[in-house]
Amino acid sequence: MIGFRPVTRGEWLYTKLVELFIDDQKALQSAVGTLRGSALIGNRAPEFADYVAGLYCFNLTARLIKTAQALIAHDAYGEALYRSSMLSFLANHCGISEFRFGRPNINALINLSIEAAFSSGKTISQSVKNGVATSKQQCYCYICGIQIFVSGELEETSVQYEHIWPSSFGGDSIIENLLPACPHCNNAKGSMLLWQDGPVHSFILPPNPSANDITTINRRAKIAWHRKAIFELAISRHTTLKEAAITHGPVDFSASAPVDLDDASDFFTIHF
Ligand SMILES: [Zn+2]
Structure with missing residues (x-):
């Protein structure tokens, strides 16, 4: 591999x-x-x-x-x-x-x-931030896709600079390792390194889950699924994680469907 x-x-x-x-x-x-x-x-x-x-x-x-x-x-x-x-x-x-x-x-x-x-834990310089959010006004969260603002007044829509490889695990504060993210996604992802250390083992829904069941899937589980997709794309194309994240695009948090409607859905059979 x-x-x-x-x-x-x-x-x-x-x-x-x-x-x-x-x-x-x-x-x-x-x-x-x-x-x-x-x-x-x-x-x-x-x-x-x-x-x-x-x-x-x-x-x-x-x-x-x-x-x-x-x-x-x-x-x-x-x-x-x-x-x-x-x-x-x-x-x-x-x-x-x-x-x-x-x-x-x-x-x-x-x-x-x-x-x-x-x-680990290095601060992000302003010039690096400028290189990550190239527009002075707005950009999009690379995880959930919502519009965020570089100099926004509302905290929930203000840009954060997300270390794709977590800062606490040797993720340098360089342009190649940072993408704009909303505060909700940045907080929910935290220092998740691989999809494997997301809440994968406890992810079980009944067969053919209702719309209500699907709303119980939390953001961290969706981020783990997104991360799995990013890693698989980066490995298959031998690109950086950032390049794969950009190619893949954000998760559509509103859509999710289990592959097998008769089987209880787990992390591996539900797609966003
Ligand atoms: Zn987001």
Whole structure:
């Protein structure tokens, strides 16, 4: 699998983890392969295999960045001390050793983790904001499509600058990682990294859901669905997430339909 094109430090780290654990046929390959072909979880096996693989890479990405952030925050950053701390974290807490994965891969993980940690939480400069919302007056939320205003007086329709790869996980504050969003979507998305850490597991509606049932689907679940579509598009075309988000367009929150009217709808069978 060729992944999406990374542009931020956090994405580079994530991409390396996917390469090591999913694409490079190592640790998770057999487990995910077993899940993918399993009849034990009904006809959701491919979706659950992607779900588990994504959760694993999300979890590792987040733990490596948070650990590196903690080292930096405690002034433990010094080439030798940092490297030894991360080496022991990888080996003792993640089961990732030099012996198993090779020194170049371990060095890459350590370097990418510290770079992602340093990139996190940076403010967005005015020149970057100007490059993201190119119109001085109005633009559209890339998630829900509503019109928002660059210098709006109403808080609910004022533009926010949304990190497509979350700032807290090494998402740089650069034009290539930012799109205009409305406050509702920006707040609901929060630091959602992958669709897999959205409210996916609890998303179940009755068969042939009524209009009222569909209104119970919250914005965060819809954002997870949108995010899944963006990632799949970016991976299939090997573009950046931002390019894929623009190509895909926003979610039509008013429309949603389950694929199989006789089956209870879950995250994988309802489309917006
Ligand atoms: Zn929105």
